[in-house]
Amino acid sequence: MSAPGQATGEQSGAHTQPVPDSPGTRSVGAASRLDAVGGEGQGGRGRLRAAAGTGTVGSGGGLSAGRRGLWSRLDLYGSPYLFIAPFFVLFTAFGLFPLVYTAWVSLRAWDLTGDAGFVGLDNYSRLLADPDFWNALVNTLGLFVLATVPQLLLALIVAALLNRPIRALLLFRLGVLAPIVTSVAAVAIVFGQLYGRDTGLVNGILGLIGIDPIDWQASRTSSWIAVASMVNWRWTGYNALIYLAAIQAIPRDLYEAAQIDGAGAIRQFRSITVPLIRPALIFTVVMSTIGGMQLFTEPLLFGQGDVSGGSLRQFQTIAMYMFEQSFQNFDYGYGSAIAWMIFLLTVIVGVANALIGRRLRGGTQ
């Protein structure tokens, strides 16, 4: 979505428009209120001030009391909508419209030669009977578990360690961020080399302890492990920082009290830290869910750009299957149906996570 700063700028620009039409109607109080609100956008501030000044000079202009009342009511009740409008305009253009349009396309037979008309729910019934779709679904869920559970547990441990007084603390805290700022393509190239069949470092190390070289791409388990390790490496630090921020917001005296009561470090972690950062935990779980359901780049690049995800589709995720159908087979209708299934899947898993989160809350408090 758009950056907040950009939205604010447009907001204040849009807001100035009603002002010239209402000279004299705006009270000083209203103007300064607007000024305070619009102050975040640099351009808008000066213009509002100028408009307010003009209004003062020309006050007592020939507007009827009724019209004046209408304007101030509009200003009072209408302008907040103008302020929030940019987000909704952008969301409609780039969020809602594609969503609805995808739904519309998913009801049609549409391929490279053009739109062949309405087919109802055919694409969806075909999808439910498509073993490749279910295979991609299993892969996505499997990779989600493999890539999320260790990642969040590890992030929690890393956050707890980073919260302790250690040497070069800032270096470590910044260090965990390094994987996120690394280009995902670079990550995939490096991991692709590490997991190389003939000359990969991982196979080299396994060879030292007497394990035969593994063709990482060939089987489902090995390819899942490889892809999950890429995702874990990339996102553990990000989640650790979120946890760290949440941990630092916990009042120190809780720990002091626990210490006096004789609780050790692990007990403190389990009984104070984890319950108190639950909002952060839920946030990371939701974000990981969204990311996990849409997993695409890592498995794609692991397979050297092969959207079918291996010879037997052993690591093809549902997003890759959507891409394959839409942009390789040019079956846009079917691809759109898959896109909607990804959306539904994300909602289902997200709701499940929220329910589990609520239960956890009930359980511990």
Add this chain to the structure above:
Amino acid sequence: MSSARWSGWSARLGSGFRARSVVAAGAAVALLVAAGCGGSDEAGGASDGTVTLTVKTFGQFGYEDLIKQYESSHPGIKIKQDSIAQLDDYTPKLQQWLTAGSGAGDIVALEEGILVKLMAKPDQFANLLDYGAGELKGNFLDWKWKQALTADGTKLVGLGTDVGAQGMCYRTDLFAKAGLPTDRAKVGELWPTWDAYLATGKRFVAAGTGASFFDTAGGIYQNILMQQGDTTYFDRDNKLIVDTNPGVRKAWDQTVSMIDAGLSGKLQMWGPAWNAGFKKGTFATIPCPAWMLGIIKEQAGAENAGKWDVARVPGEGAVRGGSFLAVPAQSKHPKEAAELAKFLTSPEGQTAAFKAKNNFPSSPQAIDDPAVSGAVNAYFNNAPVGKIFGQSAKSLKPVYLGPENQLVGDAVGDALTAIEQGKLKPEEAWTKALTDSKRAVDK
């Protein structure tokens, strides 16, 4: 342009490392479909009577000089060339232009795999036979001409540009180590047929050089398949015949016997190990279309100059892909556009494109032009590549592909990879390939 993309399952392997498409893939399907609804001003007619023709291409067609030449000999015609670097980015845009009814300009380049799909709806393009293209038939290889002609022979959708004419590249040092001849004529004599290629491969492996005989079974299979003639996965009524066509089964069986004999390096095309293999000599032969010579030179590096050479392919000729120029029905100036397309695909135009960007011509006259037939490649021991590729392109018999060719090709190619990876036995893989093909086509 055949560069890096061909029809059949190899198109997928040709995808290479596509960081850009990967980023683009983050966008929703609909966003990309919807984005095509915009269109620029296509009228192209100015008040002074100048006609502006827009030519849409991908990759490098080598038309810059030809366009200048045409503009100076045709006052009143202005030509704008829009080129998109990657075919992967070009194809969805082309689809959008055709669906939206605007944006395609006056001439579009069609890669072979796309052309066979679009042949299902020839009405999206001007019939070039209406613009006097019929008399140019002799300017094109027979099979190339027929690819863009509808089954009833009444509509011509496109005129051929280049073909991915193919030779067999091999490592002279590995051949010498294995006690095989290194001279390209003698090497060519080693494999008049694919059975002879298999026998040579067995000799090579037995010599124990540590290298495999070829890189991956997929390329070999595709090559054998295209030599079976007439049809592959579909008959001319677009009925799926992958299970009954003896040619397909023959190509499959021959490829499987090569895997069984341990000739395959089981490398993934475009993967890091494959790329490094050219330099390290991990495989001794690879079927190479004209454009791959540049890739081999780049990957193997200057220190290996002269170690790679080019011989003829086993069997009768080989071609991987190629492209066409077509005039979209939405063009406002179909007559002028057709004239320009005729000029660009003429033997002279194709020779010029070969000189500019090494796109191998699909016109027999251009193939016989000294500039093409006399071309040698210094990196490959001065191999007479023009002659080798020319013979390859000319001796190939026409093959009908069918609009869904690539879907089936992907299924068969994946099944072959599964055999190489030891995941499926050949008969299981064959059954799977047939099941997957049927499912991909019946929708």
